[in-house]
Amino acid sequence: MSPRRFFVGGNWKMNGNKGSLEELITTLNTASLDDQTEVVCGAPSIYLDFARSSLDPRIGVAAQNCYKVAKGAFTGEISPAMIKDCGVDWVILGHSERRHVFGEGDELIGQKVAHALESDLGVIACIGEKLEEREAGTTEEVVYAQTQVIAENVKDWGKVVLAYEPVWAIGTGKTASPEQAQEVHEKLRAWLRANVSDDVADSVRIIYGGSVTGANCRELASQGDVDGFLVGGASLKPEFVDIINARA
Helix, strand or coil: CCCCCCEEEEECCCCCCHHHHHHHHHHHHHCCCCCCCEEEEECCHHHHHHHHHHCCCCEEEEECCCCCCCCCCCCCCCCHHHHHHCCCCEEEECCHHHHHCCCCCHHHHHHHHHHHHHCCCEEEEEECCCHHHHHCCCHHHHHHHHHHHHHCCCCCHHHEEEEECCHHHCCCCCCCCHHHHHHHHHHHHHHHHHHCCHHHHHHCEEEEECCCCCCCHHHHHCCCCCCEEEECHHHHCCCHHHHHCCCC
16 A cells, blocks of 8 residues: 555635735745645636745645636636646646536536646545535435546546545534544545545545644544645645644
8 A cells, every 4th residue: 555645735715915925935935844745735826827936846836726628718717738837737626616606517527637637737626515415414425426527537546636625614614523534535435446446545645625724633634544635714824834744
């Protein structure tokens, strides 16, 4: 079994300006970060170039979304080719805000995943159930179906990080308990084992997102199948350093 390298992504969402991001970037560049942890910051597309040129090379950068083709008449969209051209190596796809605020369906997300991977971008692919789905007891069904569509579009799992983000925990201050997170991560790994391969199940990082903070990150990080985090609000604060160092 390959030891999975701990992965911490910061999703800045639609936040920050050059001044505040420069401050954050200086904090990250000068912080003592666990070198066993892979760190990636998801910047708004208009700041990708700025983030990549300002951040220390040991910190990766991700776009927060992209389209499913390389170029064309798609006003307002960006392509993996453009992302790569800015020196950026990652993209977040299928985030619950893309799904539920902007109406992106599984099929489109699958197509985006396929095109991003063909373009040699790493993909942080997001899945997760809504509160009513958890309360109805359909969490597994929902996340398996979302994972299935992603899996159908992946040839090389080495470039994929799977982010489990229960929608009811994103930005709500409610965090899945370490046990709840571990339970879903374990089931997702079992799904990968049954539907993809043992190798992929053992090697793919499954990270948790949903109100991760400096206060709760260590307990979450101690769970066997939690291989890191996708952090929202806290990724804009100095405590992001504590989250990066959750396993140090």
